[in-house]
Amino acid sequence: MYSFAARFLKIFLSLFGRIDVYGKEHLPQSGGYVIACTHTGWVDILWLGISVFPTKIHFMAKKELFQTRFTKWLMTELNAFPVNRENPGPSTLKIPRKLLKEGKVVGIFPSGTRTTEDVPLKKGAVTIANLANVPIVPAAYVGPNNFKELLKRKKPVLIFGEPIMIDQQLPKKEKIDRMxxxxxxxxTSLQTGFKSKVKK
Structure with missing residues (x-):
């Protein structure tokens, strides 16, 4: 289901303009890792998944998307797993940690919600990467955020940064805060840096 959806969505979204991907060479070639991406609309989720395919991303998604039998089946088939954002429980860390230990890729949007504003990042991505002792690949999306902007053929761009490893020698709180x-x-640098280049 995941592979079919990725191929279909690539064809569909490409009708509105092909995406430019930068820094893909930074993605680790083996082992599990976390991709932490900016989140401004539903389109960035689709392009992120398509851009690294055939590598499959296991996305952390809000539990409300799993409330009906159909959506639960669909989200599970698309490699998403639920998280209670208001009251996160042990599974919030257990599931992604297990996936990473198996060498899989976990996708997290640290802002916690779709927004075009600068908001403090939540600690989930860093905490999960720390527990699994895997790198975090920062990513930024610039482009259409909704169907209206797709119709305007606004150019989509995805930029990957170099992997960041957590310094395990530091005390727990200090290393989480520093990371x-x-x-x-x-x-922020990936996103604003690209925007400034476009303006020039």
């Missing part, structure tokens, strides 16, 4: 600061800085 969160580095991740936030890198994601």
């Amino acid at each position: 969160l600061h580095i991740l936030e800085k890198e994601m």
Whole structure:
């Protein structure tokens, strides 16, 4: 189902303009890792999944998307797993940690919600990467966020940064806070850096 959906969506979205992907060479060639991407609309989720295919991303998704039998089946088939954003439980860490240990890729949007504003990142991505001892690849999406913007053929761009490894020698709180600061800085830099180049 995942492979079929990825191929179909690539054809569908390409009708509105092909995506430019930068920094894909930064993606680790083996082992599990976390992709932490900016999140401004539903389109970025689709392009992120398509851009790394045939590598499959296991997305963390809000539990509300799993409430009906059909949507639960669909989300599961698309490699998504639920998280209660208001009251995260043990599974919030257990499921992605298990996936990463199996060498799989976990996709997380650290802003916690779709927004075009600068908001503090949540610690989930960093905490999960720390527990699994895997790198975090920062990513930024610039482009159409909804169907209206797709129709305007706004150019989609996805930029991957270099993997960030957590310094396991630091005390737990310090390393989480430091990594969160580095991740936030890198994601902002990728996004604003590209936008400034376009303006020139």
